[in-house]
Amino acid sequence: MGLDFSVVPDYLDVIFLGALWTIAITVGAALLSFFGGIFFAVIALYAPILIRLPFRGFEWLFMGTPLLLQLFLIYFGLVQIGIDLPAFVAGVIGLGLHFAVYNSELIQTAIVAVDRGQMEAARTLGLSRGQALRKVVVPQAVRDVIPPIGNNMIALLKDSALVSVIGVTELTLSAQLAIGRTYRPFEFYVIAALFYYVINLGMEAVLRRIERRIQAAR
Amino acid sequence: MDVELMLKVYPFFIKAAWVTIELSILTTILGLICGSLGAAARLSRLKVLRYVGAAYVSFIRGTPALIQLFILYFGGPQIGIQLDAFEAGVIGLGVNIGAYMTETIRGAIIAIDKGQVEAARTLGMSRLQTFRKVVLPQAMRLMIRPLGVNINALIKGTALVAAISVVELTYTAQRYIGSTYKPFEMFLISGLLYMIIIYVTGRAVAWLDRRARIV
Numbered sequence: 001m002g003l004d005f006s007v008v009p010d011y012l013d014v015i016f017l018g019a020l021w022t023i024a025i026t027v028g029a030a031l032l033s034f035f036g037g038i039f040f041a042v043i044a045l046y047a048p049i050l051i052r053l054p055f056r057g058f059e060w061l062f063m064g065t066p067l068l069l070q071l072f073l074i075y076f077g078l079v080q081i082g083i084d085l086p087a088f089v090a091g092v093i094g095l096g097l098h099f100a101v102y103n104s105e106l107i108q109t110a111i112v113a114v115d116r117g118q119m120e121a122a123r124t125l126g127l128s129r130g131q132a133l134r135k136v137v138v139p140q141a142v143r144d145v146i147p148p149i150g151n152n153m154i155a156l157l158k159d160s161a162l163v164s165v166i167g168v169t170e171l172t173l174s175a176q177l178a179i180g181r182t183y184r185p186f187e188f189y190v191i192a193a194l195f196y197y198v199i200n201l202g203m204e205a206v207l208r209r210i211e212r213r214i215q216a217a218r
Numbered sequence: 219m220d221v222e223l224m225l226k227v228y229p230f231f232i233k234a235a236w237v238t239i240e241l242s243i244l245t246t247i248l249g250l251i252c253g254s255l256g257a258a259a260r261l262s263r264l265k266v267l268r269y270v271g272a273a274y275v276s277f278i279r280g281t282p283a284l285i286q287l288f289i290l291y292f293g294g295p296q297i298g299i300q301l302d303a304f305e306a307g308v309i310g311l312g313v314n315i316g317a318y319m320t321e322t323i324r325g326a327i328i329a330i331d332k333g334q335v336e337a338a339r340t341l342g343m344s345r346l347q348t349f350r351k352v353v354l355p356q357a358m359r360l361m362i363r364p365l366g367v368n369i370n371a372l373i374k375g376t377a378l379v380a381a382i383s384v385v386e387l388t389y390t391a392q393r394y395i396g397s398t399y400k401p402f403e404m405f406l407i408s409g410l411l412y413m414i415i416i417y418v419t420g421r422a423v424a425w426l427d428r429r430a431r432i433v
Contacts, residue, residue, distance in 0.1 A: 002296065003296060003297065060413075061409055061413070064374075064409070064412060064413040064416050064417075065374065065405075065408075065409040065412045065413065066374040066375070066376075066377030066378075066388055066412065067374070067377070068377040068378065068380060068381075068388050069377055069387075069388050069391055069405060069408060069409065069412070070405075072388075072391065072392055072395055072401065072405070073401050073402065073405040076395050076399075076401040077401040077402055077405070080399060080400075080401055080402070158281065158282040158283070159282070160282075161282035161284040161285055162282075162284060162378075164284075165381055172282070172284065172285060172288075175285075179292070184296075185288065185289075185292035185293045185296070186289060186292075186293025186294075186296040186297060187293075189285055189288045189289040189292065189293055190289060190293070192285055193277075193281040193282075193285045193286070193289065196280070196281045196282055196285065197277065197280045197281050200280040200281070201280070
């Protein structure tokens, strides 16, 4: 059949729109995974044992199974219990929760590594345990793990391609739509790959900036 | 929870789990080959090879594995590559994880103290001898654990081939979710099987790592 990239320009607007959706999903899921990760880490370390143990089980299950399987569970599972979410929302929740668990692992280690003296000093100054965690310990822990969390976010961008499977019209599914009309899979998947690559480079640049800022603030 | 249904369908999941295991093993082998070649290219004295190695790592790690799989499986026939879904899955995933393994292997090799190389060269060993007898044995010990992390990701990554209709665990779960409307039960069966595979692999890696320790 050979290659013919001349059909690509006609569909560039579709692909471009798909890329915007990919960025929207990535940003949404990244925010969810960041704050979710902090929340999960605090639960895993400090919640009463009756909450902590089942929660550890949930973490264990999410770290040991593929994201694609989890997306199916969330998308179809929520429908089963009567919650009919748009695919986009289900995708953001699925990606966000998956990476929140990975971020939580990083943050837990960092919280444990924050010097005990910090907590003791905060308590001596009259802060409650919750306040000391929120204002003293957790911020320091999170700052320490920004670089590895950044790596997770890069992985999240690439894994966002998976939400095409549950019907979110992001970059991958947009390419598939164009392929459905033109029968040119090679051309459009390569174009989609290029878009991902460029978004990836942009994201790496942003993360490096954030890391430099944190270094300077120390 | 519908336990009766779970007992009825689980044999199909076991069968699918074997496909996942087969995929994982073949992908690991191909990934190690690609990773070794990639690391050799990145550490080569030839500038061209270094560029080729760096481009491989950058493009593969900079784009989604799913897209790479689609380019190979759906786009392949346009450039004369005809593969069935299973073959495309193994090659696509193997080349993908190979880029990550390239960095793992390269990292372990450059972590070996320079003094070791200098000492071996002073003793009259050739560059190749130095690499084979001094650097590589030490680097291999260092790379077992991080390669284990790569393999863990790879096992979960095999789920992607469900998107090109290879009948493995995730595809099977997806099909049964569609026909039974019991997503939670199907997730539980397939999830547990994935966790068993990952657990056993993790133990094997830990065992290898212990065996390889000098002290």
